[in-house]
Amino acid sequence: MAEDDQKLDLRLGLGHCNLPKEDNNSPKKTSGFGVSLDLSFPSHSNDQSGDIIESSKTYEVEGMESQNSYSTKSHSGLMRKKLRLNKEQSALLEECFKHHTTLTMGRKHELATKLNLRPRQVEVWFQNRRARTKLKQTEVDCNLLKKYCESLSYENCRLKRELQELRSSFKFDRPPPPFSDQPPKAKTTATCPSCEKTAGLSGAGSDQKDETELVDTVLELKTDP
DNA sequence: AAGTATTAATTGTTTACGTCA
DNA sequence: ATTGACGTAAACAATTAATAC
Numbered sequence: 001m002a003e004d005d006q007k008l009d010l011r012l013g014l015g016h017c018n019l020p021k022e023d024n025n026s027p028k029k030t031s032g033f034g035v036s037l038d039l040s041f042p043s044h045s046n047d048q049s050g051d052i053i054e055s056s057k058t059y060e061v062e063g064m065e066s067q068n069s070y071s072t073k074s075h076s077g078l079m080r081k082k083l084r085l086n087k088e089q090s091a092l093l094e095e096c097f098k099h100h101t102t103l104t105m106g107r108k109h110e111l112a113t114k115l116n117l118r119p120r121q122v123e124v125w126f127q128n129r130r131a132r133t134k135l136k137q138t139e140v141d142c143n144l145l146k147k148y149c150e151s152l153s154y155e156n157c158r159l160k161r162e163l164q165e166l167r168s169s170f171k172f173d174r175p176p177p178p179f180s181d182q183p184p185k186a187k188t189t190a191t192c193p194s195c196e197k198t199a200g201l202s203g204a205g206s207d208q209k210d211e212t213e214l215v216d217t218v219l220e221l222k223t224d225p
Numbered sequence: 226a227a228g229t230a231t232t233a234a235t236t237g238t239t240t241a242c243g244t245c246a
Numbered sequence: 247a248t249t250g251a252c253g254t255a256a257a258c259a260a261t262t263a264a265t266a267c
Contacts, residue, residue: 082233082264102257124234127257132232134258 085125087116093122103176 085093096111103111103126112119 084233084265116251121233125232126235128232130257131259 038138083121089117093125094130097126101133102126103129 084125092115093111096107100107107121108119111117111122115122
């Protein structure tokens with residue numbers, strides 16, 4: 001990326017590839033290469049992201065169909081090339097990614113040579129590949145969390161039911177205290193008809209209160225002979 | 226033909242590191 | 247020796263756009 005890419009950026013600036021952005025009303029910053037218009041490379045140039053020097057042969061990857069190598073014209077009439085990697089290229093990149101998800105400078109160039117790609121393309125592929133991996137992992141994590149949440153809900157429900165059973169059996173064992181102003185604690189919970197979950201009746205913020213009450217009640221039951 | 230998914234490529238931001246005053 | 251400003255490079259996130267289906 002270092003030096004050669006800087007050169008590339010300059011070359012690009014002089015070339016055509018910044019122009020489509022403007023045409024597409026991109027929200028991103030407008031290019032400072034307005035002067036480049038007159039200096040644009042011919043639209044058949046093979047290069048989009050850099051390495052103009054190598055470009056003409058870079059896309060002639062062995063076994064790659066020409067339709068895979070070149071894009072069609074964009075709306076603005078300018079070209080944005082999109083390489084389609086062939087099976088061999090993808091396979092080798094995948095194989096390397098299995099071992100190392102990041103690239104060293106040496107490996108990047110080695111791969112680029114092997115695959116007849118530009119180092120920048122190898123680099124981009126690894127970046128995108130890492131992004132895909134991360135996305136997949138996020139989905140997996142999300143599903144795991146959902147399942148965990150479900151199991152917690154289930155466990156919570158079960159415990160509440162158990163507590164209610166304990167309470168009702170406790171009622172039968174002992175008569176309520178005389179002259180109590182407080183309503184019975186059991187009234188602060190209700191059972192959801194659909195899922196049979198018990199929930200607090202005092203609206204928002206009741207969950208934490210309810211949990212506290214549950215703990216208190218359990219302690220009460222434990223300490224009370 | 227239109228819609229969607231995939232993915233190469235671009236752009237801007239963040240982070241880490243080295244250099245220098 | 248320490249610190250802050252600055253530059254550079256790599257990685258990342260978000261996005262665009264080409265392509266296949």
